[in-house]
Amino acid sequence: MSTTTMSTEQTGAGTASTTGPARTGPTTGTATDGTAAGPVTPTLLRLATAGSVDDGKSTLIGRLLHDTKSVLADQLAAVEDASRRRGWTGELADLALLTDGLRAEREQGITIDVAYRYFATAERSYVLADTPGHVQYTRNTVTGASTADVVVVLVDARNGVVEQTRRHLAVAALLRVPHVVVALNKIDLVEDPQRVHEQVAADLADVARALSGAVPPVVPLSALRGDNVVHASEETPWYAGPTLLALLESLPPARDLQHDGFRMPVQLVIRPQHGARDATHVDYRGYAGLITSGTVEVGDRVTIAGSGRATTVAGIDLDRSGVQRAEAGLSVTLRLSEDVDVSRGDLLAAGDVPSPSDSFSAVLCWLSERPLRAGSRVLIKHGTRTVQARVTAVRDRLDISTLEHEPADQAELNDLVRVDLDLAQALPVEAYLTSRTGGAFIVIDPQDATTLAAGMVDDPERP
Amino acid sequence: MTTPVQDPHAVDTARRHPDLLDALESEALHIIREVVGELERPVMLFSGGKDSVVMLHLAAKALWPAPVPFPVLHVDTGHNFPEVLQFRDAAVEHYGVQLYVASVQDYLDDGRLQERSDGTRNPLQTLPLLDAIEEHRFDAVFGGGRRDEDKARAKERIVSLRNSFGHWDPKNQRPELWDLYNTRRRPGEHVRVFPLSNWTELDVWRYIAREGIALPTLYYAHEREVVERDGMLLSPGDWVHLGEGEESSVRTVRYRTVGDMSCTGAVASTACDVEAVIAEVAATTVTERGATRADDRLSEAAMEDRKKEGYF
Ligand SMILES: Nc1nc2c(ncn2[C@@H]2O[C@H](COP(=O)(O)OP(=O)(O)OP(=O)(O)O)[C@@H](O)[C@H]2O)c(=O)[nH]1
Numbered sequence: 001m002s003t004t005t006m007s008t009e010q011t012g013a014g015t016a017s018t019t020g021p022a023r024t025g026p027t028t029g030t031a032t033d034g035t036a037a038g039p040v041t042p043t044l045l046r047l048a049t050a051g052s053v054d055d056g057k058s059t060l061i062g063r064l065l066h067d068t069k070s071v072l073a074d075q076l077a078a079v080e081d082a083s084r085r086r087g088w089t090g091e092l093a094d095l096a097l098l099t100d101g102l103r104a105e106r107e108q109g110i111t112i113d114v115a116y117r118y119f120a121t122a123e124r125s126y127v128l129a130d131t132p133g134h135v136q137y138t139r140n141t142v143t144g145a146s147t148a149d150v151v152v153v154l155v156d157a158r159n160g161v162v163e164q165t166r167r168h169l170a171v172a173a174l175l176r177v178p179h180v181v182v183a184l185n186k187i188d189l190v191e192d193p194q195r196v197h198e199q200v201a202a203d204l205a206d207v208a209r210a211l212s213g214a215v216p217p218v219v220p221l222s223a224l225r226g227d228n229v230v231h232a233s234e235e236t237p238w239y240a241g242p243t244l245l246a247l248l249e250s251l252p253p254a255r256d257l258q259h260d261g262f263r264m265p266v267q268l269v270i271r272p273q274h275g276a277r278d279a280t281h282v283d284y285r286g287y288a289g290l291i292t293s294g295t296v297e298v299g300d301r302v303t304i305a306g307s308g309r310a311t312t313v314a315g316i317d318l319d320r321s322g323v324q325r326a327e328a329g330l331s332v333t334l335r336l337s338e339d340v341d342v343s344r345g346d347l348l349a350a351g352d353v354p355s356p357s358d359s360f361s362a363v364l365c366w367l368s369e370r371p372l373r374a375g376s377r378v379l380i381k382h383g384t385r386t387v388q389a390r391v392t393a394v395r396d397r398l399d400i401s402t403l404e405h406e407p408a409d410q411a412e413l414n415d416l417v418r419v420d421l422d423l424a425q426a427l428p429v430e431a432y433l434t435s436r437t438g439g440a441f442i443v444i445d446p447q448d449a450t451t452l453a454a455g456m457v458d459d460p461e462r463p
Numbered sequence: 464m465t466t467p468v469q470d471p472h473a474v475d476t477a478r479r480h481p482d483l484l485d486a487l488e489s490e491a492l493h494i495i496r497e498v499v500g501e502l503e504r505p506v507m508l509f510s511g512g513k514d515s516v517v518m519l520h521l522a523a524k525a526l527w528p529a530p531v532p533f534p535v536l537h538v539d540t541g542h543n544f545p546e547v548l549q550f551r552d553a554a555v556e557h558y559g560v561q562l563y564v565a566s567v568q569d570y571l572d573d574g575r576l577q578e579r580s581d582g583t584r585n586p587l588q589t590l591p592l593l594d595a596i597e598e599h600r601f602d603a604v605f606g607g608g609r610r611d612e613d614k615a616r617a618k619e620r621i622v623s624l625r626n627s628f629g630h631w632d633p634k635n636q637r638p639e640l641w642d643l644y645n646t647r648r649r650p651g652e653h654v655r656v657f658p659l660s661n662w663t664e665l666d667v668w669r670y671i672a673r674e675g676i677a678l679p680t681l682y683y684a685h686e687r688e689v690v691e692r693d694g695m696l697l698s699p700g701d702w703v704h705l706g707e708g709e710e711s712s713v714r715t716v717r718y719r720t721v722g723d724m725s726c727t728g729a730v731a732s733t734a735c736d737v738e739a740v741i742a743e744v745a746a747t748t749v750t751e752r753g754a755t756r757a758d759d760r761l762s763e764a765a766m767e768d769r770k771k772e773g774y775f
Pocket residue numbers: 051052053054055056057058059060096109110111112131132133134185186187188189221222223224225
């Protein structure tokens with residue numbers, strides 16, 4: 001991929017006009033003490049549901065929205081109306097319809113693809129991704145979980161831990177989702193919910209051990225009636241733990257699973273040249289990207305992973321003014337003091353700079369109906385670079401029922417497999433275990449351009 | 464007037480931990496930059512409405528101090544609020560971008576489209592949009608759609624594939640993993656890109672306040688002659704005629720969305736500045752579309768059906 005030069009083929013007015021839209025009100029930007037002015041907005045928590053079909057994921061999301069008074073009057077009226085037309089006789093409405101918004105979903109009473117909903121409390125803002133339980137749509141569950149800070153795995157109290165529960169717990173563990181919470185749903189339908197709660201907690205401890213992860217907390221609840229979702233239930237005197245919402249509110253902000261070395265994949269080289277709207281920017285050259293880990297400060301030495309050349313950060317442009325320092329999660333433009341060869345696809349790094357590798361092992365979450373076989377040619381997108389690759393070997397797959405690795409020579413839809421990859425061009429990959437961004441990649445079909453798999457680097461330097 | 468993005472060389476001191484608006488802004492800049500980096504011929508839909516104004520502001524920020532390197536496209540229903548059209552033209556000049564207009568009126572004039580019996584032209588925008596995409600061979604179309612607007616939009620990917628007919632297949636979307644967007648497509652296909660996917664109406668307003676972004680004046684309370692129809696306040700004129708027994712009156716109102724003037728309603732409001740609007744939106748009991756769009760009340764899946772055909 002070549003250096004992107006901002007073109008100058010603009011035909012509109014070249015300079016800022018005096019008749020353009022006027023600004024309204026005072027500018028409340030970054031104040032001089034470096035803190036953002038204006039009302040403080042809460043931070044973001046991204047939640048995704050998971051679990052087997054009909055466990056009540058959509059109903060739970062609907063209940064969470066309803067009981068936090070996040071459903072507006074016209075939405076509720078529309079959902080009540082749609083529920084009635086579908087023969088709903090229960091109280092309130094079928095709250096699953098708040099997220100099951102597609103015609104086909106409503107006809108079949110299932111979730112097909114992720115729906116995103118939003119609500120905020122005084123503590124934080126939530127992005128809720130309600131995902132499908134059907135095995136057929138697992139790729140959509142992986143979509144929701146890949147960006148989640150917390151996955152809420154539902155378990156139907158009548159069925160306990162089933163294969164899809166284990167699959168989703170395995171996916172959450174592989175993706176290294178920071179928090180996992182289990183919602184033991186439909187406790188209104190079992191005789192002895194306390195005993196079920198104990199049994200499920202014990203089974204989950206076994207799963208956690210097999211996946212070498214932490215044992216998730218289990219909240220007994222009824223999404224249908226609202227027990228222990230937002231309001232504590234009187235039906236569960238034996239349960240002393242928090243409601244689901246209280247638990248979510250108390251989760252520490254996405255426990256950082258990243259090392260703190262500075263990383264920024266370069267998205268664009270910004271070089272206005274004669275297209276600059278302000279003559280002082282004719283010689284401007286900046287490198288735009290999202291800081292994926294660590295922090296960067298003016299004066300820091302950074303290295304272009306790949307060439308290994310080092311340079312100094314001369315300026316950080318962000319917001320309306322430059323800043324001295326910027327941290328992970330921010331989109332910035334860096335100016336560098338030496339004239340170095342940097343283009344889209346390069347990685348700027350500091351600290352323990354990853355060395356480029358053209359042969360590594362990885363875990364794939366195979367999301368295509370076409371099976372993967374050794375020898376397949378694919379494309380890999382890592383950071384801002386896409387390269388050709390070949391799967392040289394499929395080593396083993398995770399057996400979902402035993403959670404053991406078993407030998408395999410191909411991957412089918414929804415399989416979790418370990419593979420070896422050879423690349424046409426080396427990439428500065430890192431182990432997913434040390435960096436969720438430096439170790440993540442997607443696999444793309446070079447022919448039809450579909451996304452085939454989510455990939456996580458296992459060993460960046462396969463011998 | 465001040466430029467939307469000031470000189471970054473005026474170095475500020477450290478910044479505190481990124482807050483919600485920083486996170487949403489950074490996500491949007493990242494999306495816009497990926498598309499500019501990977502696609503040949505992007506275009507941004509621009510109507511002069513608040514979401515498209517915020518999106519264009521973000522594009523300018525994403526590429527600063529280089530100019531926005533792609534054109535903007537207005538799919539014009541012909542049923543415009545005059546002040547919004549004026550604002551559109553001033554904004555286009557301000558940002559120095561090229562404006563394309565796909566005109567529904569042209570299609571009606573030469574018979575490629577027929578006026579609907581209910582008079583609304585929002586659904587008629589699809590054909591001129593798809594024709595413009597084909598004519599200019601656009602491979603990426605930025606839209607200001609937000610997932611919180613509608614239950615079909617809630618299902619949309621950030622980078623969302625359209626087949627060679629411009630159609631969306633909600634049952635067969637690509638997985639979208641981490642923030643690694645797959646912008647590849649086969650010949651004839653294009654992607655729709657929604658940088659504001661995760662923003663709510665309230666986030667948009669808070670961001671407008673934070674950035675000091677100018678909007679068409681009708682987003683703030685003003686006096687206007689309106690007629691109440693099906694619980695909506697419509698502005699009588701060329702496209703809204705008073706019916707039998709209907710009476711108009713002057714009320715203090717503002718618009719929460721702008722669209723086809725014949726079916727976009729105003730809301731009673733005294734919020735005349737951005738802070739007052741934020742307070743009003745934070746306390747609202749009705750959604751943006753529910754309050755203002757007659758056409759979305761057509762059927763349960765009105766938006767889904769339009770989107771499948773290629774609507775934005
Ligand atoms: N009795 C009882 N029924 C429930 C409860 N929660 C959900 N249900 C019912 O279980 C059925 C499935 O609920 P959904 O919310 O659609 O399940 P889901 O997990 O979203 O299903 P998919 O998305 O298709 O995998 C519906 O009939 C719900 O009304 C509960 O707590 N108690």
